[in-house]
Amino acid sequence: MSIDQANKFGFTINRSRLIDYDASDRKVRDYITAREPSFRLCFACGGCTAACTAGHHTTFNLRRMNTYIRRGEIDPLREEVTRCMLCGKCLLVCPRGVNTRNVVAVAAEAIRKLDRNEL
Amino acid sequence: MKGTPQHVIIAGGGVAGIEAAGTLADLGYRVTLVEKGDEPGGHILQWHALFPDRRPAGEVKSYLRKRIEHRNINIITRTTVEKIRHHGGGVAVNLSGGTEEKADAVIVATGFELFDARRKEEYGYGIYDNVITSAELEEMFNRNRIVKADGTVPSRIGLIHCVGSRDEKVNNNHCSKVCCVTAVKQAIEIRKMLPSCEVFCFYMDMRMYGPYYEELYREAQEFHNVNFIRGKVSEASVNINNRLVIKVEDTLAGRPLRMELDIMVLMVGMEMAGSGMKLAEASGMKRGINRFLETTDHHYGNNLSSIKGVFYAGTCTAPMNITDTISHARAAVAETVRYLNGK
Numbered sequence: 001m002s003i004d005q006a007n008k009f010g011f012t013i014n015r016s017r018l019i020d021y022d023a024s025d026r027k028v029r030d031y032i033t034a035r036e037p038s039f040r041l042c043f044a045c046g047g048c049t050a051a052c053t054a055g056h057h058t059t060f061n062l063r064r065m066n067t068y069i070r071r072g073e074i075d076p077l078r079e080e081v082t083r084c085m086l087c088g089k090c091l092l093v094c095p096r097g098v099n100t101r102n103v104v105a106v107a108a109e110a111i112r113k114l115d116r117n118e119l
Numbered sequence: 120m121k122g123t124p125q126h127v128i129i130a131g132g133g134v135a136g137i138e139a140a141g142t143l144a145d146l147g148y149r150v151t152l153v154e155k156g157d158e159p160g161g162h163i164l165q166w167h168a169l170f171p172d173r174r175p176a177g178e179v180k181s182y183l184r185k186r187i188e189h190r191n192i193n194i195i196t197r198t199t200v201e202k203i204r205h206h207g208g209g210v211a212v213n214l215s216g217g218t219e220e221k222a223d224a225v226i227v228a229t230g231f232e233l234f235d236a237r238r239k240e241e242y243g244y245g246i247y248d249n250v251i252t253s254a255e256l257e258e259m260f261n262r263n264r265i266v267k268a269d270g271t272v273p274s275r276i277g278l279i280h281c282v283g284s285r286d287e288k289v290n291n292n293h294c295s296k297v298c299c300v301t302a303v304k305q306a307i308e309i310r311k312m313l314p315s316c317e318v319f320c321f322y323m324d325m326r327m328y329g330p331y332y333e334e335l336y337r338e339a340q341e342f343h344n345v346n347f348i349r350g351k352v353s354e355a356s357v358n359i360n361n362r363l364v365i366k367v368e369d370t371l372a373g374r375p376l377r378m379e380l381d382i383m384v385l386m387v388g389m390e391m392a393g394s395g396m397k398l399a400e401a402s403g404m405k406r407g408i409n410r411f412l413e414t415t416d417h418h419y420g421n422n423l424s425s426i427k428g429v430f431y432a433g434t435c436t437a438p439m440n441i442t443d444t445i446s447h448a449r450a451a452v453a454e455t456v457r458y459l460n461g462k
């Protein structure tokens with residue numbers, strides 16, 4: 001197959017879909033866990049996401065964001081933290097008592113620090 | 120056993136109390152079974168068909184009835200055990216009405232209480248007509264009629280797991296163990312009674328811990344088209360068509376989901392019974408952080424209290440199914456007999 005054909009059929013080089021746990025970095029997770037220990041309690045029920053108004057109109061998903069943090073998936077996290085309106089509705093639902101709103105706030109802070117090489 | 124038979128009082132006449140009474144009586148002990156309700160039986164009197172095999176609950180109820188037809192057993196109903204205390208070398212219990220009964224040992228079998236669903240306001244129990252509990256659905260099965268409050272036949276029913284369990288907001292961090300499999304059992308029952316009614320289970324984790332539970336789950340998928348959605352329902356409301364609307368995240372799709380329902384069934388959890396709690400406080404029996412009675416050791420002292428001559432049986436110590444309750448009650452008898460033999 002020529003390069004030309006390959007392009008036509010979309011055979012470009014894709015970024016890996018793999019969560020490469022050993023290559024990713026959990027500094028952000030550790031920063032959040034130290035400042036908001038309740039973060040550890042999330043059991044991924046999605047109650048927060050169901051309650052969240054932001055998530056009804058955008059791809060924002062707090063439950064998934066928590067998983068990104070745990071896995072050290074920083075790129076998708078970067079986008080997530082900007083979408084929360086810090087309204088606190090999710091706090092009323094969470095059966096594990098995670099201080100959800102503060103998790104988002106601290107995650108945003110962690111990313112700022114990461115970008116300034118301060119983490 | 121020589122001389123006059125030793126006497127054991129059993130506080131609570133549910134599955135645990137009945138099995139303990141029957142076993143002690145078979146061994147030649149004299150038993151007084153005290154039940155606060157109108158008749159012995161406890162919660163299972165309300166159930167229709169039992170997991171894991173969906174046998175009629177009546178079969179187990181009649182087993183239990185026969186279990187206490189015994190000349191060594193004296194049954195006292197409509198009476199509450201209020202306090203247990205030491206008396207001479209044995210124990211004495213205070214009963215409601217001001218009477219007292221003496222014995223050589225006591226088995227506490229005060230059971231559990233269903234979570235009061237009104238405490239989860241966001242689900243609208245007691246506010247919206249068609250929000251019911253799993254126990255109320257059992258009553259509908261018993262009457263052989265599943266209908267909405269207005270008498271019409273439902274076309275979609277949702278079963279909501281973990282209501283009042285695994286939820287810090289209502290001060291219950293424990294799992295009630297039996298409600299996942301109860302939901303699966305009830306989902307199948309609905310599908311059999313109303314083949315055109317869709318059924319959805321909303322779960323956080325499917326806890327199919329007992330023998331044949333996983334098989335029942337598989338059967339629900341394979342033969343009964345029960346739908347399973349992984350996510351905790353955050354709230355329910357009613358729309359202009361008077362249908363319930365729930366909000367949940369479909370966590371496997373990673374997107375919020377809304378759905379209309381005709382009936383929403385809350386799988387209410389098990390809590391320590393209030394009357395058991397009062398008895399524990401009056402008698403100095405310890406309770407765990409989950410409020411159930413605390414035994415001296417989770418592994419090898421699971422029927423023992425820290426009070427001499429007082430033993431525990433059944434769901435007053437933790438959520439359990441019937442099978443485990445019966446085993447636990449028999450084990451309580453073994454501990455009681457060991458104690459009485461050493462007296």
Ligand SMILES: Cc1cc2nc3c(=O)[nH]c(=O)nc-3n(C[C@H](O)[C@H](O)[C@H](O)COP(=O)(O)OP(=O)(O)OC[C@H]3O[C@@H](n4cnc5c(N)ncnc54)[C@H](O)[C@@H]3O)c2cc1C
Nearest residue numbers: 131133134135155161162169170200230231433434440441
């Ligand atoms: C919705 C639901 C469905 C279930 N379905 C099944 C099933 O299909 N299969 C299965 O294996 N298990 C099932 N279970 C579990 C089953 O109900 C329990 O295992 C069983 O009822 C426990 O028996 P128990 O004697 O410990 O408690 P209980 O049934 O609660 O009995 C305790 C008794 O003690 C009495 N009592 C309490 N305090 C006092 C006092 N101070 N003085 C005197 N009397 C007192 C109460 O009135 C009651 O009669 C189900 C549970 C639920 C919640």
Ligand code: SF4
Nearest residue numbers: 052084085087088090
């Ligand atoms: S605080 Fe953020 S995540 Fe929580 S409900 Fe509000 S917008 Fe959604």
Ligand code: SF4
Nearest residue numbers: 042043045046048094
């Ligand atoms: S509601 Fe709480 S436990 Fe559930 S996914 Fe959100 S943060 Fe995690």
Ligand code: SF4
Nearest residue numbers: 281284295296298299
């Ligand atoms: S058994 Fe299932 S429904 Fe019941 S509390 Fe445990 S996880 Fe929730």
